[in-house]
Amino acid sequence: MSSKQKHIISLAIAFIAVAVAAFLIYPIDKTAKLGLDLQGGIQIVEKAVPQNKGEVITPEKLDQAKFILEQRVNGLGVSESTVEVLQDDQFLIQIPGISDPDRAFDIIGQTALLEFAIVQPGQDATVDALIGLREQKAKVRADGKPIAMTDAEKTKLLGKTLVTGASLADANASFDTQSGAPMVNFQLKSTDAKKFGQITQANINKRLAIILDRQVISAPTIQSQITDSGQITGVGDIDEAKDIALVLDAGALPVRLVPQTNQIVGPTLGAESLRQALVAAAAGFVLVLTYFVLFYRAFGVLGWVSLGVFTMVFWGLLTAVGVTLTLPGIAGAILMIGIAADSSIIIFERIKDEMRAGKSMRTSMETGFSHGFQTFLDADLVTFVTAAVLFYFGVSTVKGFALVLMLGIMCDLFSSFVFKRSALSLLSRLRIVRKPWLIGVRGLPAKSKGEVA
Amino acid sequence: MKFDVISTKKFWFALSIAMVVISLGALLFRGLNFSLEFTGGTSISWKFEEKVSVEQIRETMGKFGLGGSKSIIQPLGEPGENQVIIRTEFLETAERQKDVADGIQKDLGGERISITSVGAAWGQQVTNAAAIALMLSIAAILIYLSIRFEYKMALTAVVALAHDMVIAVGIYALVGREVSPATIAAFLTVLGYSLYDTIVVFHRILENSRNIGKQTYSQMANSSVQQVIVRSMNTSVTTLLPITAILLFGGETLKDFAFALLVGIIPATYSSVFLAAPLLATIKEQEPRFVALRRRVEAGEAGEVRQKYQRKKTAGKPEQAPGREVADLQDERPEAEGAGETGGQDQPVEPRQPWAGTRPASKKGKKRKKR
Numbered sequence: 001m002s003s004k005q006k007h008i009i010s011l012a013i014a015f016i017a018v019a020v021a022a023f024l025i026y027p028i029d030k031t032a033k034l035g036l037d038l039q040g041g042i043q044i045v046e047k048a049v050p051q052n053k054g055e056v057i058t059p060e061k062l063d064q065a066k067f068i069l070e071q072r073v074n075g076l077g078v079s080e081s082t083v084e085v086l087q088d089d090q091f092l093i094q095i096p097g098i099s100d101p102d103r104a105f106d107i108i109g110q111t112a113l114l115e116f117a118i119v120q121p122g123q124d125a126t127v128d129a130l131i132g133l134r135e136q137k138a139k140v141r142a143d144g145k146p147i148a149m150t151d152a153e154k155t156k157l158l159g160k161t162l163v164t165g166a167s168l169a170d171a172n173a174s175f176d177t178q179s180g181a182p183m184v185n186f187q188l189k190s191t192d193a194k195k196f197g198q199i200t201q202a203n204i205n206k207r208l209a210i211i212l213d214r215q216v217i218s219a220p221t222i223q224s225q226i227t228d229s230g231q232i233t234g235v236g237d238i239d240e241a242k243d244i245a246l247v248l249d250a251g252a253l254p255v256r257l258v259p260q261t262n263q264i265v266g267p268t269l270g271a272e273s274l275r276q277a278l279v280a281a282a283a284g285f286v287l288v289l290t291y292f293v294l295f296y297r298a299f300g301v302l303g304w305v306s307l308g309v310f311t312m313v314f315w316g317l318l319t320a321v322g323v324t325l326t327l328p329g330i331a332g333a334i335l336m337i338g339i340a341a342d343s344s345i346i347i348f349e350r351i352k353d354e355m356r357a358g359k360s361m362r363t364s365m366e367t368g369f370s371h372g373f374q375t376f377l378d379a380d381l382v383t384f385v386t387a388a389v390l391f392y393f394g395v396s397t398v399k400g401f402a403l404v405l406m407l408g409i410m411c412d413l414f415s416s417f418v419f420k421r422s423a424l425s426l427l428s429r430l431r432i433v434r435k436p437w438l439i440g441v442r443g444l445p446a447k448s449k450g451e452v453a
Numbered sequence: 454m455k456f457d458v459i460s461t462k463k464f465w466f467a468l469s470i471a472m473v474v475i476s477l478g479a480l481l482f483r484g485l486n487f488s489l490e491f492t493g494g495t496s497i498s499w500k501f502e503e504k505v506s507v508e509q510i511r512e513t514m515g516k517f518g519l520g521g522s523k524s525i526i527q528p529l530g531e532p533g534e535n536q537v538i539i540r541t542e543f544l545e546t547a548e549r550q551k552d553v554a555d556g557i558q559k560d561l562g563g564e565r566i567s568i569t570s571v572g573a574a575w576g577q578q579v580t581n582a583a584a585i586a587l588m589l590s591i592a593a594i595l596i597y598l599s600i601r602f603e604y605k606m607a608l609t610a611v612v613a614l615a616h617d618m619v620i621a622v623g624i625y626a627l628v629g630r631e632v633s634p635a636t637i638a639a640f641l642t643v644l645g646y647s648l649y650d651t652i653v654v655f656h657r658i659l660e661n662s663r664n665i666g667k668q669t670y671s672q673m674a675n676s677s678v679q680q681v682i683v684r685s686m687n688t689s690v691t692t693l694l695p696i697t698a699i700l701l702f703g704g705e706t707l708k709d710f711a712f713a714l715l716v717g718i719i720p721a722t723y724s725s726v727f728l729a730a731p732l733l734a735t736i737k738e739q740e741p742r743f744v745a746l747r748r749r750v751e752a753g754e755a756g757e758v759r760q761k762y763q764r765k766k767t768a769g770k771p772e773q774a775p776g777r778e779v780a781d782l783q784d785e786r787p788e789a790e791g792a793g794e795t796g797g798q799d800q801p802v803e804p805r806q807p808w809a810g811t812r813p814a815s816k817k818g819k820k821r822k823k824r
Contacts, residue, residue, distance in 0.1 A: 035707070045575060071633060087600050102554070105547035139548075188618035259545055260575040261490075265567045269498075283698035295687075328635055331699065332711040335642070338695040342688050375656065378601075379649040379688075386598065386645035388589050390638055393586035398638040405642070 007422035021316020024196035035326035040267035041096035069248035084219035114165030117158035167192035328401035336408035365428035462731035476623020488633035504543035643717025
């Protein structure tokens with residue numbers, strides 16, 4: 001295969017890559033995955049901590065917790081939410097585009113432990129007081145203590161926990177048909193229905209306290225045996241009922257969650273940031289393209305095409321890998337425009353250098369690449385290594401920047417070797433291209449002007 | 454362009470030292486303004502419908518135990534936009550965050566733009582990660598340099614790198630701009646860039662040192678710098694173009710990034726030409742054989758130049774693997790083209806053969822050799 005044929009194949013590969021990229025990008029412009037700094041939403045990191053002192057967080061507990069969190073997050077109805085485990089004991093939850101981020105934050109952090117117990121004799125008044133406080137959404141009691149009961153308190157007021165939320169098969173929210181009040185309906189698992197039936201049978205006329213995260217929601221009197229389903233009333237509004245149903249459905253977390261960091265970005269800020277980023281990217285392009293033409297004349301056009309190939313392949317790769325775009329990621333992409341342009345410029349400068357040293361234009365074009373690539377290869381490698389280190393150690397947003405840089409460099413190398421080299425080589429064979437002024441080299445000694453191989 | 458970096462080196466060294474000292478001073482006395490991600494705390498950006506005074510905000514914050522000096526309130530964006538940023542201690546729970554937000558909403562109206570909360574533990578993690586990333590990058594660079602070039606070059610490059618980093622950080626200290634993880638990311642990128650820029654220069658010096666001929670190391674280094682300075686400037690410009698675009702059109706976050714890159718790239722570009730090259734030349738000139746070379750050059754053995762160089766060229770040495778010591782001073786005999794003068798001359802050496810061992814096939818050569 002002659003070298004000419006090789007180069008033509010190479011160019012073909014480049015254009016196929018561009019076509020594939022275009023195909024990947026354009027099904028919809030919904031192929032763009034936007035991070036929450038561009039879409040708005042909430043990002044939370046919670047640390048898993050044992051429920052009780054002396055317990056250990058086992059991998060099973062973590063898995064279970066992750067599963068439950070995913071259920072909860074999905075229950076919020078936002079697509080593209082993710083739950084990730086970081087470093088053994090932390091969860092990173094990302095919920096882009098949610099309209100009520102505070103609610104999400106709330107739902108995620110709850111332990112959601114549901115307990116059923118019997119109100120002990122003589123404790124009615126105290127229990128009622130607690131129910132009342134919760135209804136008023138008070139944070140603390142009169143004496144400053146939190147509303148949630150301590151272990152000791154609970155035992156005194158309510159005795160042992162007889163049934164927990166683990167026995168629930170299902171939960172949902174609805175309005176009571178008679179009173180119109182919101183409530184939570186629950187179904188028990190068949191295996192536990194029998195037990196629940198025995199308990200209620202044995203305690204008719206006593207009050208069954210329903211406790212969520214150590215706060216008493218309500219304590220209705222048991223009228224008759226309850227076996228497989230029941231209601232929780234005393235919830236404030238239908239939204240609260242829905243939230244309670246949501247967490248009950250997902251299940252109680254086997255660990256306690258401690259918030260580490262969170263970020264809520266409003267939708268207006270997100271959209272504005274995106275707009276500005278796109279304008280900056282466009283401006284960057286324009287500046288670079290102008291620079292090309294100014295200094296490399298007609299070859300500047302080759303620079304444009306080259307940059308075009310790079311951009312398409314780069315964008316296609318980002319889409320294929322499914323990279324979520326964040327602001328640092330966009331910063332990285334804009335930087336890559338400069339780096340990719342630079343690779344072309346290094347080649348062009350080398351061609352000019354060789355021409356000034358007396359080589360013919362044709363030779364310079366052929367060899368300009370092979371002599372020049374070492375330099376930008378070095379540059380690209382160095383940038384790649386620093387990006388790789390950043391990626392490995394970075395905090396999430398910085399990781400995005402590093403990833404974009406690494407992918408960008410791969411694309412730069414690809415487009416340089418597959419496109420630029422072949423394009424230059426093939427073009428050098430065309431007599432029409434071989435005029436030094438086309439690349440902006442002036443005042444060459446006569447011997448190399450119009451040089452024919 | 455007659456441009457001598459080596460003989461004016463004392464000036465550049467002095468300048469570099471001055472900048473480093475100022476930077477260190479700024480760091481010591483003003484310190485760095487670290488962002489939330491490092492220090493921990495909560496930051497709430499809020500947009501009010503109309504102008505709201507700082508006192509009013511403080512009063513509302515006081516209802517949540519965050520009054521007085523517990524809240525730092527600063528305007529954000531354009532004055533007409535009525536946006537503020539309120540910094541407080543870490544509001545740990547969802548509940549507390551919501552309460553504060555609801556409170557502001559009720560008292561003063563407007564809407565929440567964003568809120569970021571960072572606990573102390575997380576902040577510590579971020580700090581550690583940044584420190585490790587920094588150290589590892591430098592280590593990786595050192596290793597790469599030692600493989601690619603000889604150790605003296607590696608050392609010089611690292612000195613230039615350290616110089617750049619100190620100055621970049623010093624500027625931040627002077628200006629008081631916030632240092633966030635994005636800043637660190639930008640700095641690490643600049644680290645790579647600074648290194649690259651230095652490599653471009655050293656690459657050429659290494660190439661030229663193989664055919665050093667009738668010049669001192671300094672002269673050769675100087676002409677190498679002249680050869681690559683155009684490319685170096687070009688590279689800086691192409692990198693600065695997108696950065697400028699961001700500075701002009703990007704939002705706050707992007708601008709922070711761009712600023713960090715800018716602040717890093719400027720000393721980086723400066724140092725590869727004005728610091729690294731002269732420093733390397735100074736170090737290498739101490740080597741015995743370069744001392745000897747200098748003596749010879751200064752004594753003026755220019756005689757046989759003209760005839761010998763034509764023949765010598767085609768018998769060029771094969772390409773040497775990079776990183777090996779420059780061991781071919783057998784070539785010291787007349788190789789330089791027309792560099793008959795001695796001592797401190799500024800004449801740039803024609804880049805006739807700056808890339809060793811890659812002569813085009815001799816049929817081309819015929820045309821060119823006409824004298």
